Amino acid sequence: MIPVNVVTGFLGSGKTTLLREVLARPEFSDTAVIVNEFGEVGLDHILLEEVEEGVLLLDSGCLCCTIRSDLQETLKALYDRAAAGAIPRFSRVVVETTGLADPAPIVSTIAAEPVLRNHFRIGNIICTVEAVAGHATLRDQPEAAKQVSVADRILLTKCDLAEEGAIAEVEAELHRLNPFAEIWRTTGQGFNADVLFREDLGDAERRATEVARWLEKAHTLGHHHIEDSHTNSFVLRYEHPIDWTAFGVWLTMLLHAHGEKVIRVKGILNLRESETPVVIQGVQHVVHPPMHLTHWPDADRSSRIVFITRDVEEAAIRSSLRRFLAAVRPADSEAAA
Amino acid sequence: MCGLCGLLGIVHWTETSAHPGAFTGDRRRTVRAERAHRATVVNTALAPYRMKLSDFQATSYVLRSATGKSEIVDDIQAVWGAVERLRGAPVDPLSPEWLDALERAT
Numbered sequence: 089m090i091p092v093n094v095v096t097g098f099l100g101s102g103k104t105t106l107l108r109e110v111l112a113r114p115e116f117s118d119t120a121v122i123v124n125e126f127g128e129v130g131l132d133h134i135l136l137e138e139v140e141e142g143v144l145l146l147d148s149g150c151l152c153c154t155i156r157s158d159l160q161e162t163l164k165a166l167y168d169r170a171a172a173g174a175i176p177r178f179s180r181v182v183v184e185t186t187g188l189a190d191p192a193p194i195v196s197t198i199a200a201e202p203v204l205r206n207h208f209r210i211g212n213i214i215c216t217v218e219a220v221a222g223h224a225t226l227r228d229q230p231e232a233a234k235q236v237s238v239a240d241r242i243l244l245t246k247c248d249l250a251e252e253g254a255i256a257e258v259e260a261e262l263h264r265l266n267p268f269a270e271i272w273r274t275t276g277q278g279f280n281a282d283v284l285f286r287e288d289l290g291d292a293e294r295r296a297t298e299v300a301r302w303l304e305k306a307h308t309l310g311h312h313h314i315e316d317s318h319t320n321s322f323v324l325r326y327e328h329p330i331d332w333t334a335f336g337v338w339l340t341m342l343l344h345a346h347g348e349k350v351i352r353v354k355g356i357l358n359l360r361e362s363e364t365p366v367v368i369q370g371v372q373h374v375v376h377p378p379m380h381l382t383h384w385p386d387a388d389r390s391s392r393i394v395f396i397t398r399d400v401e402e403a404a405i406r407s408s409l410r411r412f413l414a415a416v417r418p419a420d421s422e423a424a425a
Numbered sequence: 426m427c428g429l430c431g432l433l434g435i436v437h438w439t440e441t442s443a444h445p446g447a448f449t450g451d452r453r454r455t456v457r458a459e460r461a462h463r464a465t466v467v468n469t470a471l472a473p474y475r476m477k478l479s480d481f482q483a484t485s486y487v488l489r490s491a492t493g494k495s496e497i498v499d500d501i502q503a504v505w506g507a508v509e510r511l512r513g514a515p516v517d518p519l520s521p522e523w524l525d526a527l528e529r530a531t
Contacts (some may be wrong), residue, residue, distance in 0.1 A: 274430060301434075336439035337466045338518060344505035345515045368438075377438050404519040411524045414468050415531045 089209040092163075092181045093285050094194050095214030098225050098232040099187030102245035103274065106216060107184060110281045116209040120166050120178040122159070159183070159194065160201050167207055167297040179207065180285070188231050191215075192351075192372045193239050199374045211377065212288045215239035219250035219273075226265065236265045237319060237351045237396050238371055241272075241284050248275040267309050267321050268354065268394055289369060291380065299356055299367055300385040306394045319351075322402040324409060325355045329360040334416040338409055339368075339375065347373035349400045355393035356381070368393075437500035439463070456483055467504055473526030474512055478504060 097103045110116055120160055169175045185191055191213055206425050215235045217226070223245070225232045236242060247255055255273065262271055272280065288296045306323045335357065343350060354369040365381045395405060451454075460480040467478045467486075475491035488507045489495045496507040509515040517523055 269482065328470075331466075333463050333466050337463070337470060340439055340502045341470060341505055341516055341518045344502070344509075345517045346519065375438050400519065408518045408524060411528065412470070415527045416466050 118268035472530035
């Protein structure tokens with residue numbers, strides 16, 4: 089399975105700088121890059137073209153919805169051409185979104201297409217946010233806030249140009265929007281590309297490390313709610329094993345009714361049916377195929393499910409899952425804490 | 426659904442079993458029993474609306490409304506779209522009214 093990384097971030101936040109630096113490294117030389125043209129941002133393409141021959145320019149506007157089929161066709165064409173020997177084989181794809189794009193549809197594009205999902209898997213979603221104007225952007229531009237909430241990795245760029253106070257302010261905002269993603273300060277060089285691009289849940293050897301990473305963040309979180317904001321992030325914890333089917337039915341029902349408001353869900357589940365934990369993660373309506381871990385990442389054996397939502401309160405989701413599990417198996421009503 | 430789609434094997438994540446051995450589901454329940462269990466759980470959720478889901482030949486599910494309308498769906502995810510079409514509104518798991526009805530029905 090070829091991982092597809094999504095690089096997102098608002099206009100001028102340093103997506104291209106990141107890609108230019110990382111793609112120049114020998115270990116990323118077999119990366120195919122897909123950028124798309126959106127007004128003047130098409131300039132990005134000129135920069136990228138110099139470092140990467142596999143660039144395909146999508147030419148029909150915004151990536152977020154109208155050209156999802158183009159992205160499908162582009163990925164298929166890349167795969168076919170590599171298989172036919174017309175272009176070098178690649179082991180990774182990076183999709184750079186426009187500054188205004190919502191990265192979630194890219195995930196659903198790959199998850200929904202049967203051919204693509206047999207060859208590609210979604211890797212980390214990386215979001216760049218610039219330190220100088222980042223706070224104002226996050227406050228005023230809902231697209232930028234959404235990009236942060238969806239991300240697995242956040243890069244705070246241009247830290248050499250911003251005051252320490254401003255940087256800390258942006259960091260606090262980023263943490264509020266997405267307390268489960270790792271945040272790094274950068275100055276446009278020396279990116280930790282290995283952790284950014286390669287360490288993800290889809291990589292069987294590194295899965296446990298990645299789960300441990302966000303569990304640690306979940307552990308310190310408790311409950312988080314932003315004043316004057318619609319974003320909530322919280323952790324649901326269940327001490328007793330959960331019925332896998334009941335959980336699946338509940339989550340699909342929730343995502344059908346409120347998928348656009350459930351920005352991220354990640355969880356490690358202690359299931360009745362399995363001795364070892366199962367990891368789930370989703371972006372809005374799309375849930376990735378569940379994965380087994382070979383062992384628990386820490387001593388805690390409880391199920392922990394982290395949510396980032398918009399306009400949906402923690403209490404509503406907590407109560408819904410608890411009451412549904414209890415209704416499915418009345419004997420378990422005490423199990424859901 | 427054409428046969429080719431089936432061959433391509435789009436298995437929705439809820440159509441998996443959580444047993445070790447990559448969700449093969451061959452340790453605890455048979456495929457039929459697993460599917461019957463899924464239908465039972467879904468029926469708990471649908472009880473407030475007097476709708477019912479049943480397994481169809483271990484390949485699909487049939488959703489039936491109280492008025493006799495029915496629809497065939499491929500997987501659990503597709504149930505909720507069908508419910509919305511048959512009753513004109515989605516099931517909202519965050520709705521206190523639905524949760525109350527759920528508890529009254531069980």
